[in-house]
Amino acid sequence: MSAFPLASFAGAIEFIFSPQTSNVTGGNEVGGFDKSMELVLKHLEVTVLALAIALIVALPLGLYLGHKGRGELFAVGFGNAGRAIPELAVIALVAVLIGVGLKTVAPALAVLGIAPILVNTFVGVRQVDPAAVEAARGMGMSELGIVRKVELPLAIPTVMGGVRSAAIVILATATIAPLAGVETLGDFILNRNVYGENGLLAGAILVAVLALAIEGLLALLQRRLTSDGLKVKTA
Amino acid sequence: MNEPAASSVRYEETTKRYGNASAPAVDRLTLEVPAGEICVLVGPSGCGKTTAMRMVNRTVEITEGDVLVGERSVRDREPAQLRREIGYVIQQIGLFPHRTISENIGAVPQLLGWKKDRIRARSAELLALIGLDPELGDRYPTQLSGGQQQRVGVARALAADPLVMLMDEPFGAIDPINRERLQNEFLRLQAEIRKTVLFVTHDIDEAIKMGDRIAVMREGGRVEQYATPAELLMAPANEFVEDFVGADRALKRLALMRVRDINLWEAPLAHVGQATGEVRAKLASPDVEVPFPLLVDGERHPLGWLSERDLLAEVVPARPDSPLGPVLELDDVMRDALADLLQHETQYAPVVDHSGRIAGVLSVEIISEFLASPDAKSDEHPAVERPHG
Amino acid sequence: MASPALLAAAGEVGGDFFKERTSGTLPCQADGSHLFCFDWAKENIDRYGEPAQQHLEIVVLSVVIGFAIAFALALFAHRSRWAQPPLLAATGVLYTIPSIAFFFLLLPVTGFGRDTAVIVLAAYTLQIIYRNTILGLANVPASVKDAARGMGLTERQILLRVELPLAIPEIIAGLRVAVVSTIAIATLVVFINAGGLGTQMYGSGNLTFPTSIIIAAAIVMAMALAFDLVLLTVQRLTTPWRRVGSA
Numbered sequence: 001m002s003a004f005p006l007a008s009f010a011g012a013i014e015f016i017f018s019p020q021t022s023n024v025t026g027g028n029e030v031g032g033f034d035k036s037m038e039l040v041l042k043h044l045e046v047t048v049l050a051l052a053i054a055l056i057v058a059l060p061l062g063l064y065l066g067h068k069g070r071g072e073l074f075a076v077g078f079g080n081a082g083r084a085i086p087e088l089a090v091i092a093l094v095a096v097l098i099g100v101g102l103k104t105v106a107p108a109l110a111v112l113g114i115a116p117i118l119v120n121t122f123v124g125v126r127q128v129d130p131a132a133v134e135a136a137r138g139m140g141m142s143e144l145g146i147v148r149k150v151e152l153p154l155a156i157p158t159v160m161g162g163v164r165s166a167a168i169v170i171l172a173t174a175t176i177a178p179l180a181g182v183e184t185l186g187d188f189i190l191n192r193n194v195y196g197e198n199g200l201l202a203g204a205i206l207v208a209v210l211a212l213a214i215e216g217l218l219a220l221l222q223r224r225l226t227s228d229g230l231k232v233k234t235a
Numbered sequence: 236m237n238e239p240a241a242s243s244v245r246y247e248e249t250t251k252r253y254g255n256a257s258a259p260a261v262d263r264l265t266l267e268v269p270a271g272e273i274c275v276l277v278g279p280s281g282c283g284k285t286t287a288m289r290m291v292n293r294t295v296e297i298t299e300g301d302v303l304v305g306e307r308s309v310r311d312r313e314p315a316q317l318r319r320e321i322g323y324v325i326q327q328i329g330l331f332p333h334r335t336i337s338e339n340i341g342a343v344p345q346l347l348g349w350k351k352d353r354i355r356a357r358s359a360e361l362l363a364l365i366g367l368d369p370e371l372g373d374r375y376p377t378q379l380s381g382g383q384q385q386r387v388g389v390a391r392a393l394a395a396d397p398l399v400m401l402m403d404e405p406f407g408a409i410d411p412i413n414r415e416r417l418q419n420e421f422l423r424l425q426a427e428i429r430k431t432v433l434f435v436t437h438d439i440d441e442a443i444k445m446g447d448r449i450a451v452m453r454e455g456g457r458v459e460q461y462a463t464p465a466e467l468l469m470a471p472a473n474e475f476v477e478d479f480v481g482a483d484r485a486l487k488r489l490a491l492m493r494v495r496d497i498n499l500w501e502a503p504l505a506h507v508g509q510a511t512g513e514v515r516a517k518l519a520s521p522d523v524e525v526p527f528p529l530l531v532d533g534e535r536h537p538l539g540w541l542s543e544r545d546l547l548a549e550v551v552p553a554r555p556d557s558p559l560g561p562v563l564e565l566d567d568v569m570r571d572a573l574a575d576l577l578q579h580e581t582q583y584a585p586v587v588d589h590s591g592r593i594a595g596v597l598s599v600e601i602i603s604e605f606l607a608s609p610d611a612k613s614d615e616h617p618a619v620e621r622p623h624g
Numbered sequence: 625m626a627s628p629a630l631l632a633a634a635g636e637v638g639g640d641f642f643k644e645r646t647s648g649t650l651p652c653q654a655d656g657s658h659l660f661c662f663d664w665a666k667e668n669i670d671r672y673g674e675p676a677q678q679h680l681e682i683v684v685l686s687v688v689i690g691f692a693i694a695f696a697l698a699l700f701a702h703r704s705r706w707a708q709p710p711l712l713a714a715t716g717v718l719y720t721i722p723s724i725a726f727f728f729l730l731l732p733v734t735g736f737g738r739d740t741a742v743i744v745l746a747a748y749t750l751q752i753i754y755r756n757t758i759l760g761l762a763n764v765p766a767s768v769k770d771a772a773r774g775m776g777l778t779e780r781q782i783l784l785r786v787e788l789p790l791a792i793p794e795i796i797a798g799l800r801v802a803v804v805s806t807i808a809i810a811t812l813v814v815f816i817n818a819g820g821l822g823t824q825m826y827g828s829g830n831l832t833f834p835t836s837i838i839i840a841a842a843i844v845m846a847m848a849l850a851f852d853l854v855l856l857t858v859q860r861l862t863t864p865w866r867r868v869g870s871a
Binding site: 008009021078080081083085086087088089092093095096097114148164168171175181186189200201203204205207208211212 | 716717719720721722723724725726727729731766801804805807808809810812813815820822825826831832833834835837838840841844845848849852868
Binding site: 315331401 | 661786
């Protein structure tokens with residue numbers, strides 16, 4: 001590594017934007033804007049896919065359990081356990097036991113995302129003011145209606161917190177998805193012999209930027225989805 | 236008492252101004268509270284009564300002027316030190332949830348560096364004083380009811396034997412039944428310990444019941460009248476005070492009297508096994524005031540009222556027809572006694588002394604006769620100074 | 625289980641997939657018919673000792689440093705409220721950046737090895753501990769603080785004797801999440817040559833074999849569970865007033 005950190009970063013930035021001739025592997029052209037963007041999109045692809053799967057599985061389950069008030073131990077325990085799963089093991093086991101490629105990796109990543117979404121949805125719904133739910137029930141709203149119109153909107157901040165956590169862990173794990181045959185920005189990082197030191201740093205920078213961008217977007221989404229009533233600061 | 240247990244409190248042009256506010260929250264308040272008395276600051280919300288109270292222990296800092304506690308300026312003292320000598324009771328109580336009741340009570344003594352044994356003894360002493368079971372000392376605040384917690388709050392304030400007590404709507408968060416009980420208990424306590432108390436409330440009835448002196452305030456902490464409860468009721472200084480006190484001043488004065496202050500009627504007494512002939516003879520007597528015989532036991536404790544049917548038998552039966560109904564005590568505040576009578580829809584109620592022995596009978600008639608009498612209308616009613624225990 | 629696709633993928637990441645790590649044969653693995661080789665596991669269990677110890681050392685170091693910094697920041701922000709939004713944002717950024725990327729971002733500065741690992745892992749714990757500490761302190765009822773101040777406790781005494789004890793549940797809750805997450809993430813420090821149990825899942829550019837991965841993962845999760853329970857017990861022991869019922 002270069003003795004001057006700044007110089008390394010400069011080299012990495014250059015890598016992102018213009019193809020370089022790597023002197024490490026026989027002078028092939030690597031890097032450049034097109035390749036960088038390609039990997040960014042691929043990274044996003046697997047992240048979004050996994051997040052979607054996680055949402056489809058965990059959100060309804062969390063809403064149901066939270067609404068009924070059942071399965072607290074299961075939901076919370078699942079959340080705690082989920083946090084303890086080493087991502088590397090998930091990718092590795094998928095790769096060696098099940099198969100490589102998007103079809104197997106996306107569900108595996110989704111598993112990592114299910115835990116935070118499930119826990120947060122459950123907790124978010126449980127914390128909704130019971131008086132509001134009672135009132136809705138008394139008005140004659142159906143159970144499904146209560147979930148949709150009362151519990152979910154009021155639980156949005158907590159639920160979105162879970163979605164953001166899930167997105168972060170999925171995006172982070174997608175970085176090592178190349179180990180399971182899925183091309184992502186992790187390629188730059190894991191294949192140092194192909195992309196060189198500049199590529200390594202470039203990959204890291206791109207992943208970091210992407211993560212912050214996604215987090216920012218989700219934060220904005222959360223603000224849009226949170227009803228104004230919840231945002232008003234009490235006097 | 237060889238050493239002063241209480242100090243006077245004096246406000247000298249005490250002023251509190253907040254930031255950019257045009258008018259001061261408390262404007263040049265000048266007031267003197269003699270040692271050993273309860274001074275109630277009462278007024279509508281926002282009038283500055285709480286601010287004024289808090290300036291005594293500097294939980295609100297004084298902008299101009301001064302407050303003297305026992306002739307010592309509070310501004311010269313270090314705030315934390317000052318506060319350890321002043322008892323502080325607030326409406327939401329604020330007991331430490333993570334400490335036991337005993338530890339809560341002993342909080343200030345601990346700050347003052349008392350020895351552990353002394354603290355423990357003092358906690359136990361105070362628990363007894365406020366009428367709580369000693370074993371509650373090891374429980375945590377969440378395990379106590381609201382009324383019990385507030386009692387602990389008072390005990391905590393008394394623990395280090397402060398010179399002054401500040402109480403900010405202390406019974407405001409308690410339900411009316413327990414509030415009355417707590418008020419009575421505190422008055423009983425005060426009769427023994429005679430602390431100087433600054434008591435803030437928005438409830439004029441509470442003010443009249445609790446205060447030796449009452450300061451009726453309006454915005455800016457301006458005192459419209461500072462007088463004894465009797466003076467306040469009989470001679471309100473201006474329209475504001477009159478409005479605040481309320482149109483039912485006469486009834487309010489009942490809060491200043493005890494049952495013992497009035498001439499009670501007598502009911503003919505009957506004992507179990509007594510010949511009913513004797514009882515009937517007593518009833519027939521011309522100067523009988525209460526037309527029902529009262530059944531009492533050997534100790535003159537009332538057991539019930541006898542009806543006509545009871546008297547048909549040869550001897551007085553052990554179990555009377557009519558239940559006893561409310562039993563009042565000589566020390567009861569007259570207003571509460573009247574409320575009891577009205578609530579139980581009973582005309583007569585036996586009054587007992589502190590050992591439970593019959594002392595007379597109270598009726599609504601007696602009370603209304605009193606209110607209508609020239610006695611009640613006089614400017615100075617000596618018996619109405621301050622009900623002492 | 626060594627499908628053609630797998631081997632092709634192996635080619636993509638460079639190198640052999642199943643690299644023998646011991647001198648003994650691994651018959652149950654060679655034909656890919658077994659998921660988990662118990663015999664091998666029994667024989668080789670002690671090879672996990674050192675990686676586990678490294679793992680633990682890194683985790684403990686990171687959490688202790690992270691806690692110290694986050695706790696100090698929280699105490700500061702508790703008094704100086706203006707600092708709260710920027711600190712929340714700053715710790716949030718450190719949390720959002722995936723650790724694996726963060727490791728490599730620091731390479732020019734601190735290089736490979738344990739230092740980088742600890743810095744990144746500590747940074748990762750900052751947000752949860754900071755946020756929970758602030759939350760715990762903020763949840764102390766105002767009336768309790770009012771009473772404490774009015775009784776004559778100094779600001780310092782209020783913090784030490786009232787606010788912090790009452791904030792313990794939230795603080796420990798944050799610590800639990802931080803510890804569990806860090807134990808899991810620390811498997812990734814293998815990528816910067818910092819050792820740990822990740823070495824039994826991935827080494828020298830290749831994934832290892834299922835049995836090893838499973839054992840390592842199991843140890844990681846067992847460690848996480850153990851720490852979680854210990855911290856939960858600590859919390860229970862230090863907050864006796866929460867265990868009793870209300871009136």
